Amino acid sequence: MSNTNTYLDQVVRQQERLEADLRSKRSVAPPASFGPPGPPQQQSAGGGGRGGSGGSGGSGQPAPNAVEVRVTGFGRWKTVLVPPNAFVVHTRRGRAEPLHVGLGVSFRYNPATDSYLVVPGAMQTILINAYCICRELQGVLVQAYVQWIIQDFSTAYRRLDFGDAEDPMRLVNLQLKEQAEAAIKDKVSTMGVADVLSDKQPIIEELTARLRAVAEGSGGAQEGLGLRIVTVQIKEAVVSSSRLWENLQKPYRSEQGRIARLAELATEEAVAERELAAGRQRETQRIESERELADLRARNAALEFDRESAETLRRSQREQEGARALAELQDATSRHALALERQLAAEEAEIGRLRIEREAELTRLAADSEIALAAARARAAHEEALLELERARIRAGIDNDQSAESLQARLIDALPEIVEKLPKPAELRSVTIGGNDATTVAGLVAELTAVVGALQSALPRRGQ
Numbered sequence: 001m002s003n004t005n006t007y008l009d010q011v012v013r014q015q016e017r018l019e020a021d022l023r024s025k026r027s028v029a030p031p032a033s034f035g036p037p038g039p040p041q042q043q044s045a046g047g048g049g050r051g052g053s054g055g056s057g058g059s060g061q062p063a064p065n066a067v068e069v070r071v072t073g074f075g076r077w078k079t080v081l082v083p084p085n086a087f088v089v090h091t092r093r094g095r096a097e098p099l100h101v102g103l104g105v106s107f108r109y110n111p112a113t114d115s116y117l118v119v120p121g122a123m124q125t126i127l128i129n130a131y132c133i134c135r136e137l138q139g140v141l142v143q144a145y146v147q148w149i150i151q152d153f154s155t156a157y158r159r160l161d162f163g164d165a166e167d168p169m170r171l172v173n174l175q176l177k178e179q180a181e182a183a184i185k186d187k188v189s190t191m192g193v194a195d196v197l198s199d200k201q202p203i204i205e206e207l208t209a210r211l212r213a214v215a216e217g218s219g220g221a222q223e224g225l226g227l228r229i230v231t232v233q234i235k236e237a238v239v240s241s242s243r244l245w246e247n248l249q250k251p252y253r254s255e256q257g258r259i260a261r262l263a264e265l266a267t268e269e270a271v272a273e274r275e276l277a278a279g280r281q282r283e284t285q286r287i288e289s290e291r292e293l294a295d296l297r298a299r300n301a302a303l304e305f306d307r308e309s310a311e312t313l314r315r316s317q318r319e320q321e322g323a324r325a326l327a328e329l330q331d332a333t334s335r336h337a338l339a340l341e342r343q344l345a346a347e348e349a350e351i352g353r354l355r356i357e358r359e360a361e362l363t364r365l366a367a368d369s370e371i372a373l374a375a376a377r378a379r380a381a382h383e384e385a386l387l388e389l390e391r392a393r394i395r396a397g398i399d400n401d402q403s404a405e406s407l408q409a410r411l412i413d414a415l416p417e418i419v420e421k422l423p424k425p426a427e428l429r430s431v432t433i434g435g436n437d438a439t440t441v442a443g444l445v446a447e448l449t450a451v452v453g454a455l456q457s458a459l460p461r462r463g464q
Helices: 005-022 153-159 170-188 193-198 201-215 242-401 404-423 441-463
Strands: 072-075 076-080 085-090 100-103 107-109 113-122 123-131 139-150 227-239
Touching: 085 107, 085 153, 100 242, 107 123, 107 153, 113 153, 123 170, 139 170, 139 193, 139 201, 170 201, 201 227
Parallel strands: none
Antiparallel strands: 072 076, 076 107, 085 100, 085 113, 123 139, 139 227
């Protein structure tokens, strides 16, 4: 059998991981809410120097619990900007009391005469692993945690050491952790192993009383450290010896095994009885079910026969009714067909009569139309003849109204146009006009005829 306590090792590893998780991790650069960093004139907070505990220090890497403080300005005109969740105390050379003490107080800062201390104001958690010896001289590991906060910073900064620039709370946490472990060990030494494992309330009460007496003061002359204990809890109590742990568990395990075995036997007996009773009940139910099924089959057979008989009778009645209805329907159909044929013959005769009348009417209308068309054509020819006679009469009147002077004037006006349309003569011939009487129309026409004839006799020669 191995002497190692696997459960104890697991609890210790879990505790180490929890301590690593609870430690705050900050990046190198300050948060965006505080803007760009100011001049880095900061140093350790506990020695009364010019810097605050919340700077990045000379290493350039911020501590896990360090407060990030921004310093602006230059020379003697600087301003320290403190986060709202951090306590600060600001002192000046030559003054017995600090200038500023409080939570999140920003102030003007002169590096030549001033010094300040910045401490986180958040709640702190201390994880405790107390290796104790109980009344039976057996090793017991008690895991606990204590949470505390600063209640009166004006008292706390005077009585506690916040001088660690990287982790101002480290020394205070270590001191409280040592006191808590001592109180747990003192209380466990007066208790038995079974009491420690089963009832942790006495340890919690003792630890709470001692820490509050130290941190908050117990009255009288002692005023405390300016801290307040928020809560004290015991997480685990583990026996260090694996053999003792197994021996402590054996009586309970044996008793539980006995109870479990008796429960199994009682269960098996009850199950066997229930199985027999269930078997009898199942057989009885099977016989009753078979009898009920036989009765049900007989009733179903009778019902089926009655149903088939009724269905046969109903079908025969329906067939007779159908045949009778079919005969009636055929008779009615025949009568209706005959009536339709008679009506169709009458309609065809009426249609023939109406067709003959329409053809006669169309013939009469065609004859009337031809007569009217012939009359219209005759009237149109008569009107055309009258119009032609009127035109001839008007033309004759116009010709009779023309005088010799008007004809000569019209001919003279048209001569330039006639000459333009005549071809260019190849030779010049002179024709004397005047032998006839030019004062009459007949004489003028004769002369023009002679001119045209001369021009026509010249045209063939040009074509050649």
